[in-house]
Amino acid sequence: MRPVPAEQRPFVHGAYYPSWKIYRKQPPSCMDLDIITHVYYAFIRVREDGTIYHLDEHADLHHPIPPGPPGCLPALTHLRATSHPHLKLLLSLGGGSGSAPFPTLASSPTARTTLATSLAAFVRLHALDGVDLDWEHPASPADGTHFLALLRALRDALPAPRYVLSAALPAGEWCLRNIPLAAVAEVLDAVNLMAYDFAGSWTAGRAGHHARLFVGRGEPYDAYAKRSGHGAVDYVLSKGVPARKVVLGVPVYGRSFLGVRGPGEVFEGCGGEAGGVVEYRELPREGAEEVVDEEVWGASCWVGGGGEEGKAEEWVSYDSPRTVREKARYVRERGLGGLFYWTGVADKKGEGSLLRAGYEGLYG
Structure with a gap:
């Protein structure tokens, strides 16, 4: 399927680019930018006083990326200028390991103003198109009130329609109930x-589908298994x-569970990288159906386990082209805004691509 002209793309089809991927020889250009509308550059960090700093200044601005300019941010703006003028480039702020300052920061009008001013200057300096706030996560109604105030300060500094403002939120009522969602949505371009x-x-020692669209009849076997994409959308x-x-x-990654054959079983540990993460490009496992x-x-x-090396059996939950096409169909049927992916660089090429499956599901 050929890329749809930019002016005919009503859906967001975005991908996060984490700066540390450059050290795995995965520059921004390895993403399929022809079918991506928004790139969320992860991450810029914050302090409690509202000042910002680079998570990795070398990766952001100085790492060699031939044949273009050095640094991941200049590489992205160069790609937009030379071959992908439709791209929206957003700066993602915070992240799962960078959210500790937000409760204090967001509760202070002075710190909110400092952050908004600093971010607006950074966005303009690097010719970006907006900001994606990734506060994980507002943990109380007071946090939710301050979250809204912070977003309003950011919107004042980065007015629409020139700048895009989005926020990444957990897909669970346990967090979402703390946030005044209707008011937040008035400020944001996308949730x-x-x-x-x-x-x-x-998850209480039990394996499960980590990106399920729906809750199955055999679930929930624990509180975590009550959560689903559909449930979050409805909420x-x-x-x-x-x-x-x-x-x-x-997710362009799977979650590994050792010592089990499927969801609901008590697992003995996790394979893959930290937290049981397995990049999608490595799935399915060799020899597995x-x-x-x-x-x-x-x-x-x-x-299966065993063998000379005494390996434990392993079950990995993830998304496939079939499940992503179904999610794209769901987006169309519910009138949603689109799909995004964490991350755009862990994908496969060709027929196995999740991003390609999602794109074709939205526009095919």
């Missing part, structure tokens, strides 16, 4: 629902968020 990590090393819509502003998140559960729309693979 990026992180509809993944429903299962992992933290934010019920609280007044316009459907067209809801962007559904897709990929299975799609059409009840929940989650993919998985299983590898």
Whole structure:
């Protein structure tokens, strides 16, 4: 399928680019930018006083990326200027390991103003198109009130329609209930629902589909298994968020569980990288058959244990092209704003691409 002309793309089809991927020889150009509308550059960090700083200044501005300019941020703006003029480049602020300063920062009018002023200057200096706020996560109603105040300060400094303002939010009522969602949606261009990590090393010892669209009949076997992409979408819509502003998140990675054959079983540990993460490009595991559960729309693979090396059996939950196409169909049917992916660089090329499956599902 050929890329749809930019002026005919009503959906957000975004991807996060983490700066540390440059050290794995995954520059911004390795993403399929022809089919991406928004790139969220992760991350810029904040302090409690509202000042900002680079997570990795070398990666952001100085790392060699031939044949273009050095630094991931200049590389992205160069790609936009030379071959992808449709791209919106957003600065993602915070992140899961960079959110500790937000409660104090957001509660202070002075710090909010400092942050808004600093971010606006950074965005203009680097010719970016906006900001994505990734506060993980507002943990109380007071945090939610301050979250709204912070977004309003950012919007004042980065006015629409020139600048795009989005926020990444967990896809669960446990967090969303703390946020005045209807008022937040009035300020934002998009609410990026992180509809993944429903299962992992933290989920009471039980394996599960970590990016399920729906809850299956055999679930919930624990509180975590009550969560789903569909449930989160229903919740934010019920609280007044316009459907067209809801962007559904897709993980380009799996979650590994050792010593189990499937969801609901008590696992013994996690394979892969920290927290059981396995990049999608490495899935399914060698010798394993990929299975799609059409009840929940989650993919998985299983590898038996034993052998000379004494390996434990492993079950990995992830998204596949089939499940992503189904999520794209869901987005169309519900009138949502589109899809985004964490990350754009862990994908496969060709027929196995999740981003390609999502794009074709939205426009095919």
